[in-house]
Amino acid sequence: MNGDALFSIGEVARRTGFTVKTIRFYSDRGIVSPAGRSPAGYRLYSFDAIARLGLVRTLRDLGLDLATTRKVMDRERSLPEVAAAHADALAVQIRTLGMRRAVLMAVAERGSTPEETALMHTLTQLSEDGRRRLIGDFLDAVFGGLGDGPGMAGAMRSMTPELPVDPDPEQIKAWVELAELSQDPAFRAAVRRPAEDLAAQYARTGARTPHRDLGATVRDLVGPALAGGVGPESPEADPVVAALTAHCANALSRADDVDLRRHLLTRLEELHDARRERYFELLAIINGWPAPEALAPVLAWSVQALRVRLPRRGLPRSG
Known part of the structure; x- marks a missing residue:
């Protein structure tokens, strides 16, 4: 019977594609034993x-080490168990390779210095706990000491990136850039000031909802004027500026005067920060949220409209 046929090591090599030397190696280690002499x-x-050698090839091609391969062959470990563990290990490797690719792409696109490249590489090597600590440190710098009520907790959540377990290349690339941006002390200071304003509004209103976000108010008030071709220096812009200052006066419980308008101008200049807008663009990519609406045009309009209506002396310098 063919099932009882025996083959020389040369014939086994021809049938399996293994070299004679490799077959001897597996034979010496008891993975594939000869049936006779x-x-x-x-x-x-x-x-x-021959069948066992075929399975050995499959397992080795999948990346299993020799010790694990032998345990599977000897049924010391089940193949499903080994496959699951190896799949998990490969997932980690794939994610690491994706992170490295993101760094190389960023270096190529941005012309990064060696120091920036080293920082980006370090950021990609962080474990999930490491990423949480890094972002937690950033959020503490922005929101620390400002209260922990529902409103502030919601604001914190709205700035928290959550990289998926299996991120796509764009999410990895966005994570690297956002993590790097979050370490910038100047950026941290810029985003803390609006958080302080929000906390102050909650302190004044108690449990009540604070006044509407300034950026959203600017978008709603200025957007139609900008779309309608109203110039920030034109008389037609006066009612829009008045509505903006009224919002600020109401939010701060202050009179609408020169000092308040200067305060509003400073706040608008802080909001009109390309880094801040970029942070929320990256956040949307990482979290799978819809892309945020760009506020740069309406903020630029608002800043110019306020500037031309304020006395020149003591004006804040533009950012």
């Missing part, structure tokens, strides 16, 4: 050995 003392192998 020829009269001249040469090893002979059965169909079962």
Whole structure:
């Protein structure tokens, strides 16, 4: 019967594609044992050995080490168990490679210095806990000491990136840039000031909802004027500026005077920060949120409209 046929090591090599040396190696380690010997003392192998060698090739091609391969062959470990563990390990490797690719792409696109490249590489190597600590440190710098009520907690959540378990290349690339941006002390200071304003509004209103976000108010008030071709220096812009200052006066419980308008101008200049807008663009990519509406045009209009209506002396310098 063919099932009882025995094959020389050369014939096994021809059928399996392994070299004679490799078959001897597996044979010496007990992974594939000869079924007998020829009269001249040469090893002979059965169909079962050829089948086992086929499985060995499959397992090795999948990346299993020799010790694990032997345990599977000897049924010391089940194949499903090993496959699951190896799949998990490969997922980690794939994610690491994706992170490295993101760094290389960023270096190529941005012309990064060696120091920036080293920082980006470090950021990609962080574990999930490491990423949480990094972002937690950033959020503490922005919101620390400002209260922990529902409103502030919601504001914090709205700035928290959550990189998925299996991120796509764009999410990885966005994470690297956002993490780098979050370490910038100047950026941290710029985003803390609006958080302080929000906390102050909650302190004044108690449990009540604070006044509407300034950026959203600017978008709603200025957007139609900008779309309608109203210039920030034109008389037609006066009612829009009046509505903006009224919002600020109401939010701060202050009179609408020169000092309040200067305060509003400073706040608008802080909001009109390309880094801040970029942070929320990156956040949307990482979290899978819709892309945020760009506020730069309406903020630029508002800043110019306020500037031309304020006395020149003591004006804040533009950012």
